[in-house]
Amino acid sequence: MNKINSKNLIWVPWMRRALQLASLGEGETSPNPLVGAVVLDKEGHILGEGFHSRAGSPHAEIEAFAQAGNNAKGGTLIVTLEPCCHHGLTPPCTEAILKSQVQRVVVASNDPDKRVAGKGISTLKKAGLEVINGILKKEADYQNRAFRFRVKTGRPWGVLKWAMSLDGRTSLSNGESKWISSSKAREYVHQMRANSDAVIVGGGTVRMDDPLLTSRGIANSEPLRVVFTKSLNLPQQAKLWDTSVASTFIAYSSIAERNHLYQFPDGPKRIVLNKSEPIELLEALALKGCNRVLWECGPRLSSAAISSGCVQELAVVISPKLLGGEPFGTPLASLGFKSMEEVLLLNQVLLKRIDQDWLMQMCIPQFQD
């Protein structure tokens, strides 16, 4: 945690509220960041709150001032990100702040966008306002890690998700994988999709699982569904080709197109890549406004994504079951199971953190007579 001057501690609870407001836009604001704002009058009473709800809609500060009305004079604006000072889809927030006549602006963190990058704060200071920066900076930067990473690198923040059994298995030897995790855990994955701007699978996952890849209605706008294929070996029929529920993109290399006669389905749009590397795909998705992508793919594409630096975060669901399988550097060899009904279910006994590791202790109730 960054050190906060003790006289500035009074802003911490308000900034926490502003961060909470910012989180309401999760999954909807890209390519913009999450931002929340609170306006106080000169006695420190709350006048208004706001958050950025989607690109093109008013910024958080503007929402909060609209609620505050004409009573902000001499008051304080608390905002999770440095106010913008440029004309984008909406006018500069610095203008609205000066017009409101607040005397103080409390900010969590700088905006890394080159059009702002400190200029928002210096504009306010030059106009004579008190600016306090760095309140809950770490929390704010974590909340906007996807936006900040995309601005810095030109690529969206990559999250790789998988579900596995306690013995590290994502499927039985015959390929069966429905379902390893509980329905509640799968609902949580729908929420993760809603918080993402795109969901990426490989061709193998389309052939094997025929997934839908939507948030099941949780998101206001469903994430882009992206099939990343080197071979263009894709089925003619697939749930993803129905783009009435959400957009689908098929990303492939120009080489694949030349080598394969492929009857493209009607719904999906094309992303033609040069070398068909994960990094190329992510650069293309950043240009489509993606801050955060969710990788939901098989082992080979997952490893390629990791190795090329396209994964920044992992979300691993560990299910208290034993599946067994081929013994290649894995805890268990085959247990001879042919369907998910046969796998061993475990009872949790203990979960314990030991240094940086986790200890999971479980019982096999089937073998306790």
Place this chain on the structure above:
Amino acid sequence: MNKINSKNLIWVPWMRRALQLASLGEGETSPNPLVGAVVLDKEGHILGEGFHSRAGSPHAEIEAFAQAGNNAKGGTLIVTLEPCCHHGLTPPCTEAILKSQVQRVVVASNDPDKRVAGKGISTLKKAGLEVINGILKKEADYQNRAFRFRVKTGRPWGVLKWAMSLDGRTSLSNGESKWISSSKAREYVHQMRANSDAVIVGGGTVRMDDPLLTSRGIANSEPLRVVFTKSLNLPQQAKLWDTSVASTFIAYSSIAERNHLYQFPDGPKRIVLNKSEPIELLEALALKGCNRVLWECGPRLSSAAISSGCVQELAVVISPKLLGGEPFGTPLASLGFKSMEEVLLLNQVLLKRIDQDWLMQMCIPQFQD
């Protein structure tokens, strides 16, 4: 939790203390159970405490009475297991209880041993004592799960332990596995060994890792070290053959002996099995007084032990690392790593229980620029 008559709730804190005392004997009492006891005077003040420290030593009740002296008359004995009523290595506890002239005995759970099995309690009742049974029964039965299982089935309680990375890998593709877990986690494994009566590995683990398998001095008596081999293909030199620190047993089938000319090392003792099945080995170890064994073996023997019902509990250390490997129903394929120095280290972000599953969310700091 079993229902307790509200007037008996006053015994719960004393029974909790008795369970705590019992746990002091962990790993040392086999083939006997863990037992703790507290003696109160007739006003309910504590007079004495005791626990069973090893087979052949006084039972918990006797220890507690010795501390209580002559003031137990009219008082209460709280004990985690039904007192014995037979002559074993020590005289029956029921005799000592009657001699102490306590008026009440509070018990957590019945002794499943056929020589007791309710007869201890009925002896006390017949002599006119008040006996209250079932206080913290579930906790007491869990504490003595290994003893109870061995009495019921004739086989020790099996615990299977492994350490793996977040992607479910126990080694790199080249076999390197030192070390996946932290040194603190490995110390915890030493503690697990100390709480076990025997540690079992396969021949492959001896050839590959040359392990020591001791508790590193934590245990008063080191667990038996057992090599379970079908082939008798064992190295001439191995740390396990030095039996000055702890006993070693080599368990193999009579067939293997006929087929192989094997120069047996001097230190280890032999366990000759018929068919060399895990269950046969465990029956042999039960006869050697083992209540609890720890399986520390490779994938094939682990799966065989599970499939034959020789594993009742799992202890899995999950280390926040990515190793990668062959893609066989595993979350990741190769990441091309050749040594433990190269593997990806992760930062924990979130651990969350979702229904019966666990969600682990981690970041790859190396790829965040």
